[in-house]
Each structure stands twice: as C-alpha cells, then as structure tokens.
Amino acid sequence: MDLNAITKFSALHAKPDGLILQYGTAGFRTKANCLDHVMYRMGLLAVLRSKQTKSTIGVMVTASHNPEEDNGVKLIDPLGEMLAPSWEEHATCLANAEEQNVHAVLAEICHREAVNQQQKAMIIIGRDTRPSSEKLSQSVIDGVTALGGQYHDYGLVTTPQLHYLVCCQNTNGQYGKATVEGYYQKLSKAFVDLTKQTFSNGNESRALKIDCASGIGALKLKEMEHYLPRELSLHLFNDGSKGKLNHLCGADFVKSHQKLPLGIEVKPNERCCSFDGDADRIVYYYNDAAGHFHLIDGDKIATLISSFLKELLLEVGENLKIGVVQTAYANGSSTQYLEEIMKVPVHCTKTGVKHLHHKAQEFDIGVYFEANGHGTVLFSKTAETKIRQLAKEEMDEKKRKAAMMLENVIDLINQTVGDAISDMLLVEAILVLKGLSVQQWDGIYTDLPNRQLKVMVADRQVIDTTDAERRAVRPVGLQEAIDDLVKKYRSSRAFVRPSGTEDVVRVYAEADSQENADKLATEVSLAVFQLAGGVGERPKLVF
Ligand SMILES: CC(=O)N[C@H]1[C@@H](OP(=O)(O)O)O[C@H](CO)[C@@H](O)[C@@H]1O
Ligand SMILES: [Mg+2]
The missing domain is CATH 3.40.120.10 (Alpha-D-Glucose-1,6-Bisphosphate, subunit A, domain 3)
Structure with a gap:
C-alpha cells in the first residue's frame, strides 16, 4: 500500500x-x-x-x-x-x-x-x-x-443502472452490455417483444403520468423514451427543471402521506406513478371520479406481477416454485390475498432490501417487494435455463409462447435490485396484456386502513424485536401493552421497530377503519413513548 x-x-x-x-x-x-x-x-x-x-x-x-x-x-x-x-x-x-x-x-x-x-x-x-x-x-x-x-x-445514473452495470462487468456481458445504452437496449427489446402482439393489435396509446421526484429518473427516462414503442406515452412531471429533489413529491412522499405529489395534474382515473430520488422505488396511484386518492403500493405491484407469472407457469406446465417475500409493513389484505386466493407461499423478512433479496433467492422464481415500492423478481439459474430452453425448443405452441413471455420478463426485470424504470415497464406490459385498467388492478383486493408514525426516543436501540420485527422483546412490557391495544380493534395488527435509516422508532398499525388505525397507531406510539424513553412531545391523535 x-x-x-x-x-x-x-x-x-x-x-x-x-x-x-x-x-x-x-x-x-x-x-x-x-x-x-x-x-x-x-x-x-x-x-x-x-x-x-x-x-x-x-x-x-x-x-x-x-x-x-x-x-x-x-x-x-x-x-x-x-x-x-x-x-x-x-x-x-x-x-x-x-x-x-x-x-x-x-x-x-x-x-x-x-x-x-x-x-x-x-x-x-x-x-x-x-x-x-x-x-x-x-x-x-x-x-x-x-x-x-x-x-x-x-x-x-440511477442506482439500479449502476447495479446492472456492475453485474454486466462481472459476467463478461452475459447479463447485458455494460453501458447505459446497453441497459436501454436490453429492457426496451424485452418490453417490445413482450407487448408486441397487443400493441400491434391496434391498442390505442396508453398514457402514463410519472412524477420523477425532480431526480435522476426524469433524465434517464428522457434518454430511454426513443427506445420504447410510441404507444406507451410517458408524461413526465417533476422532471428536475424546477422544484427541489423529493420535496413534496416522489414515491416515498406519496406512500407515506397517501396523497398526490405536488407538481402533477391528474384527471379522474388517470394512471400515475412516482419514482423516488434515485429511481429504485415506484408506487402507482390514481384519483377516482369523486376525487378520492387511491394508492397502489409495492404489495399490489407484487400481487400483479406474481399472478401474471403464476398464470404463465401454469401454461408452461413446468414444476417451478414461485414465492413472494414481504416485510411486516405489507398490508394484511395483500398477504391474505396471496396466500388464500392465489395460493402462493408468502414469507416475511426483516425490513431492508438485502433481507428480502436473500430470501427470494430460495425460490425458482422469487418475487419481493417492500410496501414502499422497492422490489423485483429473481429467477434461479435452473429456472432461467429451463425457461430459455422451452422458449426455443418447446413443440407445443401455447407452451412455447408462455415460455417466451417468461423469457422476456427475465430480460425486462432488473434482477440485481428494485428498479423503478424496469418495474414500471413490467407493470405496463402486464396491464396491457391483461387489458386491465388501473381501477381493476386496484380492485384485486382492498387494503386494510393503516397508519405509520414515528416516535422520538433517547436511544432507539432499547427496542429489540423478533419474528421478522413483528414482536418486541425489549423493553419489558412493551409487547404486552401492544397486544392489549390491538385487542381493542377489529382486523387489527400493530408493531414497532427502531428505524435503520432515521433516529426514530417506527410504529405501524392496521385496523378495520382509518379512524381505528389512526387511534391504534397513536396509542401504540404512546406506549413506546412511555416504555422506551420517549423524548419531546407526547404522541397525540392528530388525524
Ligand atoms: C418503513 C420503511 O419504508 N422503511 C424503509 C427505510 O428503512 P427504516 O429502517 O424503516 O428506516 O429505508 C430503507 C432503505 O431505503 C427501506 O428499505 C425501508 O423499507
Ligand atoms: Mg431509493
């Protein structure tokens, strides 16, 4: 040295x-x-x-x-x-x-x-x-x-583009060409191939409004646009020409405030999405005719993608196992829908992409998403080889077509990490292939009303959790207090954990109504404040 x-x-x-x-x-x-x-x-x-x-x-x-x-x-x-x-x-x-x-x-x-x-x-x-x-x-x-x-x-570059580039460099170009252009070429080719039939069937243009959080996503989408079919018409907002990065806009803002970002104009029922500042997260949403805001978060994206993949797998007829990985923040309705209606195994890991990614690697096809919109799909080497082989050699026309679609999904999804651009293209492809409107997608299941709050404490590490962060083991008495509060409400659930990125304790609650979710979250916050050394103002109901 x-x-x-x-x-x-x-x-x-x-x-x-x-x-x-x-x-x-x-x-x-x-x-x-x-x-x-x-x-x-x-x-x-x-x-x-x-x-x-x-x-x-x-x-x-x-x-x-x-x-x-x-x-x-x-x-x-x-x-x-x-x-x-x-x-x-x-x-x-x-x-x-x-x-x-x-x-x-x-x-x-x-x-x-x-x-x-x-x-x-x-x-x-x-x-x-x-x-x-x-x-x-x-x-x-x-x-x-x-x-x-x-x-x-x-x-x-966007964060996921750099992840892609690293992977390309280390696989001698097997994953793709190690240039930003190579990224656009790989994804757009897969998108065009996946949607070709539907778009050429005279499907009218599909408009999507994108809030780019005044960040890198806007720049990169502008570069990519001319690689994509004209029918997919992307309208960029918060493109960085004015406005501050992530200020009152972007995926994190929309998810946590459950409302429209600033700087976007929406008409009723228009399909919109938001990227975050480095374009590795995406959430969708729309306003209905009555002006009500509807959020379509990472859980619903995971549900859409996994049901699409499951159908294709059925057609292909191969015994490839698909699994979905979530965190404790996944809406209870999504977990229930995936397990009970779709009959897909669901696993819960600790918060943080690396935990989800790791778990998803255990399946032939592992779909993972955080509720906040960070996620992707992983295909095992065996699954990928099998699918590519069937796409080339399968004699049965229907099976081969399904395998070819799966092959395009493999190339469209950024398997290295959650990627707003790649996730968006996959969602858009699925919606057009299935002929689904944003409302129909949203209607797959109804989210349980929920609330996320933050509590300031002197030392957030006094809270220790277990069971993928769903139960607190320290400080003594906190979990019992939470259990008692949860019992007061119907369809309810609550948990607390120290944040890994901010100096706060996060509180999450779900219940049968928004009012009850708000009350439960506030009561749990108060328990944290009292039992885990709260500082500053005592939590109170503000909704
Ligand atoms: C509730 C929530 O959204 N938590 C986020 C947030 O982590 P915390 O440990 O909750 O601060 O930032 C992480 C990194 O971006 C992300 O992976 C995670 O999902
Ligand atoms: Mg990000």
Missing part, C-alpha cells in the same frame, strides 16, 4: 471531529457537508473489496428519497447485490477511524479478508442529481486512485 499517497489524500478529506456514522440499511446517509471523508474512504474500501473478490465493485453516491441537502454512499458487490454484511462492518470502522488510524484500519481489513494487494482493482462510480453529488464522487475517485485502483465514472 502506498502509505504516502493515502496520507496525502487523507489530509485533503479530513474527518470532522467527533463524527460517528454507521453503514446502515442503505449505506451511509447524512447531511452532504459531513460526507467528504466518508466518500474518500469508501473509495479506498472499494479498492480492497475489488481486490478481494477479483471483480469490479460499484460505488453509488446518492441519498435516495432523503432531502436534497443530504447525501450518501453505498458499495455494490460483484453480481450487483448489496455489500456483504462483514464488509458493512469494515465500512463503518473505516469511516469512523481517526486520521492517523486510517492506514492501520486498512491493513487490518486486508489481513482479516486475505486481500491480495498485488491484485488489480476496478471500481465503477455513479451519482444522482443532488448538487453535492459531483464533488462527493470526485472524493470517491481520490480514494480509488490513492490505492492505485482503476475506475470508470458513469456519472449521472
């Missing part, structure tokens, strides 16, 4: 005194002006990870749906997946090391992970549209260069 280079650059990316940060659910995230040293050090770490895995590693500079002033960074592992947990610990350790210890921490990581320092390193870098992102990605590059790594800066 070139100690001089590391030290020289380190001094240019000094760590503010006393700042401690954690590589959380989605990498490091905080105010952009506190992150320069973290970026530099993640450049260093990416080089070590690349040497260790003998693969290209990705570094994405983004804070997703957080406010524009924030920023963040996460590393992407060789097949486009999230960084391995043991390296998350290294990341935290390195980010928090005092200046004079940086070299020792690097040496320790090399030792523990048996990093061959002679190995070449290749890092690819991407960033979102935040004003701070360009400079911060330059700091990542400084880190990469200090350790003698090579890099390619893809500049402005």
Whole structure:
C-alpha cells in the first residue's frame, strides 16, 4: 500500500471531529457537508473489496428519497447485490477511524479478508442529481486512485443502472452490455417483444403520468423514451427543471402521506406513478371520479406481477416454485390475498432490501417487494435455463409462447435490485396484456386502513424485536401493552421497530377503519413513548 499517497489524500478529506456514522440499511446517509471523508474512504474500501473478490465493485453516491441537502454512499458487490454484511462492518470502522488510524484500519481489513494487494482493482462510480453529488464522487475517485485502483465514472445514473452495470462487468456481458445504452437496449427489446402482439393489435396509446421526484429518473427516462414503442406515452412531471429533489413529491412522499405529489395534474382515473430520488422505488396511484386518492403500493405491484407469472407457469406446465417475500409493513389484505386466493407461499423478512433479496433467492422464481415500492423478481439459474430452453425448443405452441413471455420478463426485470424504470415497464406490459385498467388492478383486493408514525426516543436501540420485527422483546412490557391495544380493534395488527435509516422508532398499525388505525397507531406510539424513553412531545391523535 502506498502509505504516502493515502496520507496525502487523507489530509485533503479530513474527518470532522467527533463524527460517528454507521453503514446502515442503505449505506451511509447524512447531511452532504459531513460526507467528504466518508466518500474518500469508501473509495479506498472499494479498492480492497475489488481486490478481494477479483471483480469490479460499484460505488453509488446518492441519498435516495432523503432531502436534497443530504447525501450518501453505498458499495455494490460483484453480481450487483448489496455489500456483504462483514464488509458493512469494515465500512463503518473505516469511516469512523481517526486520521492517523486510517492506514492501520486498512491493513487490518486486508489481513482479516486475505486481500491480495498485488491484485488489480476496478471500481465503477455513479451519482444522482443532488448538487453535492459531483464533488462527493470526485472524493470517491481520490480514494480509488490513492490505492492505485482503476475506475470508470458513469456519472449521472440511477442506482439500479449502476447495479446492472456492475453485474454486466462481472459476467463478461452475459447479463447485458455494460453501458447505459446497453441497459436501454436490453429492457426496451424485452418490453417490445413482450407487448408486441397487443400493441400491434391496434391498442390505442396508453398514457402514463410519472412524477420523477425532480431526480435522476426524469433524465434517464428522457434518454430511454426513443427506445420504447410510441404507444406507451410517458408524461413526465417533476422532471428536475424546477422544484427541489423529493420535496413534496416522489414515491416515498406519496406512500407515506397517501396523497398526490405536488407538481402533477391528474384527471379522474388517470394512471400515475412516482419514482423516488434515485429511481429504485415506484408506487402507482390514481384519483377516482369523486376525487378520492387511491394508492397502489409495492404489495399490489407484487400481487400483479406474481399472478401474471403464476398464470404463465401454469401454461408452461413446468414444476417451478414461485414465492413472494414481504416485510411486516405489507398490508394484511395483500398477504391474505396471496396466500388464500392465489395460493402462493408468502414469507416475511426483516425490513431492508438485502433481507428480502436473500430470501427470494430460495425460490425458482422469487418475487419481493417492500410496501414502499422497492422490489423485483429473481429467477434461479435452473429456472432461467429451463425457461430459455422451452422458449426455443418447446413443440407445443401455447407452451412455447408462455415460455417466451417468461423469457422476456427475465430480460425486462432488473434482477440485481428494485428498479423503478424496469418495474414500471413490467407493470405496463402486464396491464396491457391483461387489458386491465388501473381501477381493476386496484380492485384485486382492498387494503386494510393503516397508519405509520414515528416516535422520538433517547436511544432507539432499547427496542429489540423478533419474528421478522413483528414482536418486541425489549423493553419489558412493551409487547404486552401492544397486544392489549390491538385487542381493542377489529382486523387489527400493530408493531414497532427502531428505524435503520432515521433516529426514530417506527410504529405501524392496521385496523378495520382509518379512524381505528389512526387511534391504534397513536396509542401504540404512546406506549413506546412511555416504555422506551420517549423524548419531546407526547404522541397525540392528530388525524
Ligand atoms: C418503513 C420503511 O419504508 N422503511 C424503509 C427505510 O428503512 P427504516 O429502517 O424503516 O428506516 O429505508 C430503507 C432503505 O431505503 C427501506 O428499505 C425501508 O423499507
Ligand atoms: Mg431509493
């Protein structure tokens, strides 16, 4: 290791005194002006990870749906997946090391992970549209260069595009061409092939309004538009020409406030969707004739996709197992519909994409979605090989056609991570193929009224949970209190957990009416406040 280079650059990316940060659910995230040293050090770490895995590693500079002033960074592992947990610990350790210890921490990581320092390193870098992102990605590059790594800066890309690019690089192009253009070509070809028949049958143009959260999604959709069939007419709002990133718009805003984003004009029953700031989440919605807002969240997207896939599998006649993975935030109606009506096995994991992704890998076809709209479909190697073979060789015309459609889904979906663009195209394809309106889709089942709240406590780690975060084991008495409150309402459920991305405890409640869901959520919040060291104002009913 070139100690001089590391030290020289380190001094240019000094760590503010006393700042401690954690590589959380989605990498490091905080105010952009506190992150320069973290970026530099993640450049260093990416080089070590690349040497260790003998693969290209990705570094994405983004804070997703957080406010524009924030920023963040996460590393992407060789097949486009999230960084391995043991390296998350290294990341935290390195980010928090005092200046004079940086070299020792690097040496320790090399030792523990048996990093061959002679190995070449290749890092690819991407960033979102935040004003701070360009400079911060330059700091990542400084880190990469200090350790003698090579890099390619893809500049402005969506988070899922960078995941795709990493996977392409490490599979010698098997997953696709390692360019942003290659991404557009792969997805658009799959979309065109999947929908060809329906669109050429004279289906009139299908308009979709997209709120791009004033982020990277707008830029990339504009680039992609001319690859897509004209019949799919995309109308972009919050395209970044004015307005602040994620401010009163975007998928996270729409999901958590359950209302229209600012900056979009909708007529009754028009199909709309929102991306988040780095375009890895999507939710759909519409306003009905009476002006009521209807949210179609990740659970309904998962239901639409899995029922479509299940039908195709039936036609193909192969014994491939499909499973759906959710978190505790999935609406109870969705779980019930999937299990009881669709007869699909449903699994619940802890919050955080990596947990869902991991579980979904256990199936031939694993569909996973967080209720907030982050999700994708994973096909096992066996399933993919089988499907591609049937699409080519199956003699029975109907079966072959179904296999070809499944093959197109494999190519359309971004299997590395949830991807707003790819998910949107798959949803649009399914809707047009099934001839479903947004209202019909919404009507598959009725969401149980629900409410999510946040409670401020002195130390959110006093709450410990089990059973995929659905029950609290600490502090003593909290779960009993929740159980008693839940008993007061019909069709009710509630749970609490410390957030992995914000300094709050999250409370979720469902019940038979919105009023009851609101009451239950407030009462549970109060129990958290009283039993888990609440600070500031006591929770009260505000709805
Ligand atoms: C309730 C909720 O939506 N939680 C989000 C949020 O995690 P928390 O640990 O709840 O802060 O951010 C994560 C990263 O984006 C995302 O994976 C997760 O679904
Ligand atoms: Mg995001």
